[in-house]
Every structure is written in C-alpha cells, then in structure tokens.
Amino acid sequence: MKRNEARILYSKINAVLNSEAELGFNIVYALTKTKNRMKTEVEEVGEILKKLQDEEKQLVLEYCEKDDYGLPVIRDGKYCGLEDGINTEYDSKIREQMEKRLKYLNEDIDVSIHYINRDDIPQKGKAHILDTLCYFIKDTDGN
Numbered sequence: 001m002k003r004n005e006a007r008i009l010y011s012k013i014n015a016v017l018n019s020e021a022e023l024g025f026n027i028v029y030a031l032t033k034t035k036n037r038m039k040t041e042v043e044e045v046g047e048i049l050k051k052l053q054d055e056e057k058q059l060v061l062e063y064c065e066k067d068d069y070g071l072p073v074i075r076d077g078k079y080c081g082l083e084d085g086i087n088t089e090y091d092s093k094i095r096e097q098m099e100k101r102l103k104y105l106n107e108d109i110d111v112s113i114h115y116i117n118r119d120d121i122p123q124k125g126k127a128h129i130l131d132t133l134c135y136f137i138k139d140t141d142g143n
Helices: 003-017 025-065 090-103 126-136
Strands: none
Touching: 003 025, 003 090, 003 126, 025 090, 025 126
C-alpha cells in the first residue's frame, strides 16, 4: 500500500471507530488492531510531511517579494512575486519539493491488515463505513 493510501485508510478507520454505527466485535477488533499496527508509520508520515511543508515555507519566504523593511509582501492572502515564471530558480526548487513529496507519498509500505470474514460485514449501513470495511474482507484466495 502507498503511504498516502495508508494515511487515508487510517483516517477512515478512525472515522468508522468514532461513528455511532453498531459494529460487531470482529469488526471493531480488526479495525483497532490494524489501526494500532499502522499508528507509528502514519505518525512518521505526518512528521515527514510537516518537515517538507516547512521546507516549502522557507522557500516561499526566501523568494517572495519583500517590502522596504525586508518583510514579505502579502496581497489578498498570497505572497507576492512567486507566480509561475517570475523566478525560475524558485519555480525549479518548489517543483523539486513537490516531486519529493509526491515520491515519498507514493512509496510502498507494508500495512498489516487484520482481516475479517465477509459474513461479519453488515448487509446494510452507511456507505463510508461499508467502503472502509471492504479493506478488511478476507478474499477467498486468502488475501
């Protein structure tokens, strides 16, 4: 599973566990066990993304237009002087940062899902809950 997919699944698991839906023991157990297995990896992804975001902010502050006092010029809530094509060095560095982030998020990681049997899935329920539970169904081939 890709890091970004793992982050999304982790959020979905939390949403289902925090919902008021009545879930059987096997479902709650599978969701909780998987969530606990994923927690460290997902937290690490969040930390790396925060670091990358801070690096991008530093680029913005370095390359944006400054006023007479050396402070960033902001108009309509946006830093000035960063529009595409104005500063090719900034454009290149920010593209590198974006590619770095995308590469990181698209790397595969091992996510150990605790599977449940298809029979444990409720026949009716809210779509977002059933969608999340689909990740936990044990296929007939053992996956």
